[in-house]
Amino acid sequence: MTEQRLKEFPVGAKAMLVAIGLAMLAGCATRPSPDVLNPVHLPAHLNASLHSDEAASNRVNVLAATNRNPDTVRGGFGSAWADNLTYEQYAFSVPPNRKDTAITYPTARPDPERQFAVIGRKQLPRDAFVEEALRSTQSDGTVGIFVHGYNYSYQEALFRTAQIAADANIPGSPILFSWPSTAAVAGYVADRDAALSSRSDLDSLVTSLSASGKVKRIILFGHSMGGFLVMETVRQLKLQHRDDVIGKLAVILAAPDIDVDVFRSQLKDIGRMPVPISLLVSKDDRALVASSFIAGERARVGRLDIDDPVIREAALKERLRVIDITSIQASDGLGHDRYASLAKFGAQLASFESGRRSSAGDVGAYVFDAAGAAVASPFRLAGRVVGSQ
Secondary structure, three states, rough: OOOOOOOOOOHHHHHHHHHHHHHHHHOOOOOOOHHHHOOOOOOHHHHHHHHHHHHHEEEEEEEEEEEEEEEOOOOOOEEEEEEEEEEEEEEEEHHHOOOOOOOOOOOOOOOOOOOEEEEEEEEEHHHHHHEEEHOOOOOOOOOEEEEOOOOOOOHHHHHHHHHHHHOOOOOOOOEEEEOOOOOOOOOOOHHHHHHHOOHHHHHHHHHHHOOOOOOOOOEEEEHHHHHHHHHHHHHHHHHHOHHHHHHHEEEEEEEEEEEEEHHHHHHHHHHOOOOOOEEEEOOOOOHHHHHHHHHOOOOOOHOOOOOHHHHHHHHHOOOOOEEEEOOOOOOOOOOOHHHHHHHHHHHHOOOOOEEEEEHHOOEEEEEEEEEOOOOOOOOEEEOEOOOOO
């Protein structure tokens, strides 16, 4: 793909933009501590209602695999790299009538009407984790893995996965793969190294799930720097000649923080995938403006402009779905977390995949119409593509 040059800013303005942008990526001034991972005890009548059929939408289950080091003091996970993966299973109470993607974390006195809360947690051996994942496989044989981006703690990524699962009304348990991000604004370079170091662990997770004949499709969904990790993992699988695994993958990259030329090189190594890679992009993503500046003003894939005929031509040539999601409202003030809002459209729309392999006609550049027609939710490709260029 051709690199899209950033607009010229005065040096001082660009420095300020980076500072403001990265600070905003940190989210609220108060970030959740590992304490939010401790299961809470809800009042008996509320706990009973969460297990009733009528209130099934107020409870979600999430599986998590991480190569972060365990924090034995606080009960969570840190930012150092562990030698082995740790596997966990969580049950969440989800607040009803939530109107956006904002996550309110539990306090000392949890309020299930307003707050997300962990109500069950247990560590699993690897084999038990895989078995649990297989039991959670959707009826069409699909399982979803979410890979978070830069500046995420384990608990932030876990609660985000629960929010997406709840809004998309996904059957079964989506899987979070959490790599050792420093969860710090100044940790961009360290996070990139941590993402690269996590390729083999994500490879191991994907391969273990793919080994089952029950799994027909693995949706590998990467956000921001997590998209870079996803692409590097798929590239590694290709170099290992694991076409049996790649054949089951449906790769979706939301706001991918990947250098355009690096992405082109990754595509060259990976080659044609049975299911075209989907890119969820927005040319007004200000967080990616900041990361581009850090990288020496190198253009990022997540800011591709589908109005550019060169981009449209490249999408067809490389067999990509480049989907502009600018019409989706972001909650972070930067336009970088729009992906989290896509989930709410999933239950209203027919499947884009329709349980089949994608045809050549499914590739190209598209527009997401937030007024009624959607393209995809992170774990269930849903909706229809509109505004084909």
